[in-house]
Amino acid sequence: MALDTLAQRGTNNKGKNDFTECHVLHGKGTCKESMKKFPKKKFISQKLALALIEIAKEEGDKEMEKSYRNTFYCFNDIITDGNRAYGDHCKNRFCINCSAIRKATLINKYLPIVEKWEKPCFLTLTRVSFKRHELHKGIRETKKAFQTIFQRCQKRFRRNKGPKIVCLVSLECNYNPIKKTYNPHFHIITATKEIAILLNTEWLKQLKENASYKGQDLQVIKNPLKKLIEVLKYSTKIFTDPDMKKGKKKTSDPVVYAAAIHEIYKAFKGLKLQNSYGFSLPKIEKETKTQVIPKSDTKEWNYKSKLRSYVDTETGELMYKEKHLPSAKVEYLMNHQLNTTSN
Numbered sequence: 001m002a003l004d005t006l007a008q009r010g011t012n013n014k015g016k017n018d019f020t021e022c023h024v025l026h027g028k029g030t031c032k033e034s035m036k037k038f039p040k041k042k043f044i045s046q047k048l049a050l051a052l053i054e055i056a057k058e059e060g061d062k063e064m065e066k067s068y069r070n071t072f073y074c075f076n077d078i079i080t081d082g083n084r085a086y087g088d089h090c091k092n093r094f095c096i097n098c099s100a101i102r103k104a105t106l107i108n109k110y111l112p113i114v115e116k117w118e119k120p121c122f123l124t125l126t127r128v129s130f131k132r133h134e135l136h137k138g139i140r141e142t143k144k145a146f147q148t149i150f151q152r153c154q155k156r157f158r159r160n161k162g163p164k165i166v167c168l169v170s171l172e173c174n175y176n177p178i179k180k181t182y183n184p185h186f187h188i189i190t191a192t193k194e195i196a197i198l199l200n201t202e203w204l205k206q207l208k209e210n211a212s213y214k215g216q217d218l219q220v221i222k223n224p225l226k227k228l229i230e231v232l233k234y235s236t237k238i239f240t241d242p243d244m245k246k247g248k249k250k251t252s253d254p255v256v257y258a259a260a261i262h263e264i265y266k267a268f269k270g271l272k273l274q275n276s277y278g279f280s281l282p283k284i285e286k287e288t289k290t291q292v293i294p295k296s297d298t299k300e301w302n303y304k305s306k307l308r309s310y311v312d313t314e315t316g317e318l319m320y321k322e323k324h325l326p327s328a329k330v331e332y333l334m335n336h337q338l339n340t341t342s343n
């Protein structure tokens with residue numbers, strides 16, 4: 001999505017030499033309701049991006065530094081036409097904004113398929129964690145292990161000795177701040193329970209001492225949409241419980257381990273994190289909508305980090321009221337719980 005401006009001959013016949021300045025708006029834009037989430041989204045995104053830029057800089061990783069910078073400026077200059085907002089997106093997978101857009105597109109693609117499946121199951125496959133220096137290689141090995149299992153099962157299916165593997169697979173990785181380890185794992189939605197049990201068994205056989213029975217989890221899916229949202233979410237956690245406790249046992253405030261997030265995204269570089277096996281996705285038409293709107297019918301805004309708001313570039317008007325700004329809790333977490341120490 002991009003913004004262009006051009007001078008276009010006016011359509012209201014004021015005379016042959018009447019040129020109206022126009023904006024060319026690409027894409028379908030962001031609705032008002034979604035725009036309400038931007039003060040929080042931009043605040044978290046920019047704070048995290050700044051930390052990641054510093055980490056990449058220290059490592060001399062120019063490419064990652066540039067990507068993080070693009071995320072910092074994602075959807076910074078926008079144009080509104082009274083209903084929707086238009087602007088450029090960084091399209092990085094670590095961008096909170098862009099990954100949410102991607103997730104919505106994938107849900108629209110996968111939901112009609114998963115809803116038709118006989119008895120969809122949700123399977124989590126985990127393995128023994130990696131130390132930081134092992135992560136890059138480890139993630140690739142983990143992906144390869146699943147690929148090997150799939151091919152083995154496919155051969156059996158062709159010989160009529162097993163079910164056809166039909167599933168959606170998503171690779172994620174979280175960081176354990178106590179053990180200082182990284183745990184790549186798969187979230188899988190299978191078409192039947194039989195497939196889920198088979199994959200679970202084969203995973204344990206394939207990984208041997210690197211996976212344990214209790215590290216895996218299998219559930220029958222009651223609400224496909226809810227599970228799809230879970231499977232297609234941001235591919236690593238932004239907020240991690242420093243004590244690694246879950247649910248009600250949580251005692252401390254969550255921490256953002258920026259150096260660990262950097263390691264995970266470096267290791268993910270060049271890899272496809274979502275894969276479908278045994279079924280193909282319908283082609284979804286790419287959004288190519290373009291509109292030409294007179295400048296006088298639009299407003300131009302620029303995001304100001306200090307104000308946590310978009311500001312009208314002409315009038316200085318703030319887009320948001322106080323109640324839409326990031327909460328005190330979010331401010332506290334991003335200002336005081338952002339850890340950049342490398343482990």
Ligand SMILES: [Zn+2]
Nearest residue numbers: 074090095098
């Ligand atoms: Zn973005």
